[in-house]
Amino acid sequence: MTTPISAITLEEHVAFPSLDIENDPFYGNIWKIFPERLHHAKDISTTRLANMDAGNISYQILSHLPDTIALTSPSHCRxxxxxxxxxxxxxxTRFGGFAALPMSDPAAAATELHHAITDLHFHGALIDNHLPDGTHYDAEHFWPVFAAAEALDVPIYLHPSPPTNDYLQSRFSGNYPLTVELGLATGAWGWHENVGLHVLKLYAAGVFERFPRLKIIIGHMGELLPIMLHRIVRLRFFEEMEKKRGKGILDVWNENVWVTTSGIFSVETLDMVLRVTKKERIMFSVDYPFEDNVTGRRFLEELRERGELSGEEVQGIAEGNVRALLGLKG
Known part of the structure; x- marks a missing residue:
């Protein structure tokens, strides 16, 4: 009998009363369509543990769902x-934590990160990809958060955020139903291009030169960046930046960025990501409760059965790489 693949996941969401995610305008529509997912997000014991066991998940890093209150209220974040x-x-022994940070107040966010790591023993932070108005974090105003993460030697996970109404209308509305519009703006395209753009903006702004040991995690097989990296490298303005700085976007990809598989259970997509990404920088994740841990288990089994990666390499993606990144004991 084949030994089950033990795994650790790190884009797995919860909903606690302080952030009132149940009444969030964006997620409220999701709960109406998928009420069971709200139940699973609020559950941090029976149902969650049972699904982890069914998916051979030994340890799960919990994170708060993206939320306007989390971004704007230090007291609610705390x-x-x-x-x-x-x-x-x-x-x-089953759960760890990523902190929410009030990114609209970078000083308070840096303080909260210190509290989460030193007092609560969390493993890092999972933050919304942008503020409620769509602002990314490339301006130096936000950099105290990156300074704190580098000093504490913990990663920042950039997670897709609900689109603004203006962005939704200008980019994704069209001659199709509202459900399609929302899909294009989120999991089908918009979420992922926006996170990928954000990483490029952080590089262009000089974040990774100021904080050379900064650790950034992005999900969903790299948020569309893997397929674009080599084109980006060849564009003149990126070539010129690399010459001036001595650190190009591929250096950032290899030294500062880790990728998770969250929500994408395609070995073909992983094949493409592996073409441009070091094996030790890829980590398995599920995106619970929006995806199921059993689906994730089957993906890992298919990856092993294909035989293109060694058993040790598959186990590295399943749990070894995240243990190394977060300093988790075996």
Whole structure:
């Protein structure tokens, strides 16, 4: 009998009362269509643990769902992170935590990151990809958060955020139903291009030169960047930046960025990502409760059965690489 693949996942969401995600305007529409996913997001014991067991997930890094309150209210962030810590304490061998940070107030966000790491023993932070108005974090105003992450030696996970109404209308509305419009703006395209763009803006702004040991995680097989990297490298303005700085976008990709598989269970897509990404920088994730851990288990089994990666390399993607990144004990 083939030994089950034990895995660790790190884009797995929860909903605590302090952030009132149940009444969030964007996610409220999702809960109407998929009410069971709200139930799963709020559950941090019975249902969640059972699904982890069914998917051979030994350890899960919890993160708060993207939320306007989390971005704009330091007090709500603190309360939600404390709620998460209390939930983790009930199952410390199964759960770890990524903090929410109030990115609209970078000084408070840096303070909250210190609290989450030093007091709550979280493993890093998962932050919304942009503020409610669509602002990314390339301006130096936001850099205290990156300075804190580098000093604490913990990663920042950039997670897709709900689109603004203006962005939704200008980019994704068209001659098709609203459900298609929302799909294009989120998981079918918009979310991923926006995170990929954000990483490029951080590079262009000089974030990775100021903070050369900064660790950024992005999900969904690299948020469309893997297929674009070599074209980006050849564009004149990126060539000129690399000459001036001595650090190009491929250096950033190889030294500062880690990629998870969250929500994309395609070995063909992973093949493409592996063409441009070091094996030790790829980590398995599921995107629970929007995806199921059993689906993730089958993806890992298919990856192993194909035989293009060694058993050790598959296990590295499943759990070894995240252990190395976060310093988790075996």
């Amino acid at each position: 309360a939600a992170n404390d709620e998460m810590a209390a939930a983790i304490a009930q199952h410390p």
